Amino acid sequence: MSASQSTAPQGRMRVLVIGAGFAGTTAAVRLAGRSRGRVDVTVVNPRPTFVNRLRLHHVAVGQRVAAPGLRDMLGAGVTFVEGAVTELDPDAGRAVVSGPDGRRDVPFDRVVLATGSITEPVPVPGGEHAHAVGDLASAHRLRPAFAALREGAEVAVVGGGFTGLETVAELAETRPDVRVRLVTAGEVGGWFSPRAGEHVLDSLAQLGVQTIGRTRVRAVEADRLLLDGGDEVPSELTVWCGGFAAPPLARESGIAVDDRGAVLTDGALRSVSHPAVLAVGDAGHVPGPGGDRYSMSCQAALPSAAQAADVLRAEALGLGPDGVAAFDLGFVARCVSLGSRRAVLQRTDRNDVARGWAWTGRAAVAAKWVQTRGVPSSIGVERRLPGAIRWPHSERVALRGAPSTAG
Ligand SMILES: Cc1cc2nc3c(=O)[nH]c(=O)nc-3n(C[C@H](O)[C@H](O)[C@H](O)COP(=O)(O)OP(=O)(O)OC[C@H]3O[C@@H](n4cnc5c(N)ncnc54)[C@H](O)[C@@H]3O)c2cc1C
Structure with a gap:
């Protein structure tokens, strides 16, 4: 890894997280909370408030959607910089941030690309x-x-x-x-x-x-x-609403990407072309259990971000390459709203394919409400209780059913 020599105070590893959506905030708070002071975590995001993308269609129809402040969400253990990374040199370990205070260089030893999708x-x-x-x-x-x-x-x-x-x-x-x-x-x-x-x-x-x-x-x-x-x-x-694609930053930085611009990674979520770069959430293409990439979703964003934090923690604490198993996520269900009074909670197999039961009544509406409002809160839980976010693994997904209303 070319950007591997840390020059941070007392030899701490400098980790730059680019993007503060679901994945970037999760990676930052988990790493800061679990690295025993051995990592300096900096997060860069174009705006100082959190965007809950699960509710952007609500924004479009004029609903008020909460936008919590990122500094509060990230807590005192993480440095927040308002701005967009406009240039990234993964070999030199340097990013250029353009924000309200102008342009500045941010050096790093490891970078977590959490730039999401559009x-x-x-x-x-x-x-x-x-x-x-x-x-x-x-x-x-x-x-x-x-x-x-x-x-x-x-x-x-x-x-x-x-x-x-x-x-x-x-x-x-x-x-x-x-x-x-x-x-x-x-x-x-x-x-x-x-x-x-x-x-x-x-x-x-x-x-x-x-x-x-x-x-x-x-x-x-x-x-x-x-x-x-x-x-x-x-x-x-x-x-x-044809589909999502990753923003161009990774491709323009010479990092190997797929046809949607997402960074090709190995099971440790490290870029296959630049191992000092980890990619999480929609910005990363990590092969799922079926061979295809995990779908661009919150369900993949939080676990992949938590995994990247654990990989970097293991590296910073000298736990060795076996300190963390390869990323593995099993999907369980998908919840889709159809306006404010209708929804479907559909059981899936581990590869995110619809299988078996589905709830279509009030329970599904309630589940969707909890998902759209509750996922941002889970980042606060992770900050207070680092390591709290856990996820089902593909081989351990329970195949038991639930009360059936459809399917
Ligand atoms: C209307 C809608 C409904 C959805 N519903 C669901 C659902 O029900 N279930 C589900 O699982 N998924 C759903 N999704 C998808 C889900 O929102 C995404 O998969 C999820 O937000 C991915 O999280 P992320 O952190 O990777 O990216 P994002 O949430 O997109 O966050 C990326 C962040 O990076 C920032 N960024 C980008 N470029 C730069 C840069 N150069 N410098 C600094 N910062 C940068 C962005 O501004 C943003 O803040 C929905 C998406 C939409 C739009």
């Missing part, structure tokens, strides 16, 4: 006409555009993944006076077990959403979508 660039012509909800700036742009729609206006959400489903339902529930459609290449609700999938379709129908599945969009125009096969869908406001 909505993928729209892969068809006319992307400039499309909105998104994948990052705060996009949600803020969508908010006034959505609020300003006239009665009877036509709205289309493109993409039937979890973000598309949650977004289309929220838009329709908030503005029953506009016509909302969901257009997606797959089958709407097709990811879920059959009865849960039916619940998704029923819920969208009750909200007045027209669903158009198995259809590809070939272009976005200011007032319509052009579909493969020649059909058109009127849309004065289009929200693209």
Whole structure:
């Protein structure tokens, strides 16, 4: 590792965490809390408040969403720097941060890339006409555009993944006076077990959403979508929910990345090209048990960040390479909201594939509420009780069921 010689006071390891979303905050508080004063942890983030991405579709429809201060979340054991890393030299162990106080160099021995993801660039012509909800700036742009729609206006959400489903339902529930459609290449609700999938379709129908599945969009125009096969869908406001991609920092820094810009890592979450770089959350591509990367999700973000903290702790304390086992996460369930009164909690297998039971009633709504409000709180728990975050491992996932309402 070229950036390995620590020059921090008393030989402490200097760890720079880039990004303070779910993964970056978790990695920082766990490492600071468990490294017995042997690590200096610095976190860089463009804004001083936490963005709960699970609720960006709520931001887009005008709801108030809590934005706790990052300095409080991170605690006194972590140095916070407001700004964005604009240049990263992993070989020299140097990052350039641009923020309200200008540009400054931040040296490091190890860097944790926790830069998350944004909505993928729209892969068809006319992307400039499309909105998104994948990052705060996009949600803020969508908010006034959505609020300003006239009665009877036509709205289309493109993409039937979890973000598309949650977004289309929220838009329709908030503005029953506009016509909302969901257009997606797959089958709407097709990811879920059959009865849960039916619940998704029923819920969208009750909200007045027209669903158009198995259809590809070939272009976005200011007032319509052009579909493969020649059909058109009127849309004065289009929200693209096609998928997430990592920001360009890693690629531009010469770090090996996948086709979505996420850092290719080994089981210790170290970059395969630059071992002084660890990547966590949406920014990292670590192979999951099925061979594919773990999906970009909170469920992977917190455990991978906790694992990276444990890897660096073991290194700083001289526990050797066997101090921490390779990263292993087993998915258990997925929870998807369909507006404020409907949701699905779907059991999955360890590879994040829907299997078995699903809850579709009030319990699912409550579970989603707890998830969207509770995940940020779990970072506070980790700060107070370092090591508190634990996760199911793929080979140990219990396959026991639960009361079945669907599936
Ligand atoms: C509407 C919506 C609903 C979702 N619902 C769910 C759900 O129900 N369940 C689920 O598991 N997942 C869900 N997700 C996905 C989930 O939000 C992400 O997987 C999760 O936020 C990833 O956490 P992260 O810490 O890796 O990245 P992020 O939360 O994106 O945090 C990355 C941070 O890095 C900062 N950053 C980026 N570049 C730089 C830079 N150059 N310098 C400094 N800082 C930088 C960003 O500003 C940000 O603060 C949803 C996402 C959206 C948009």
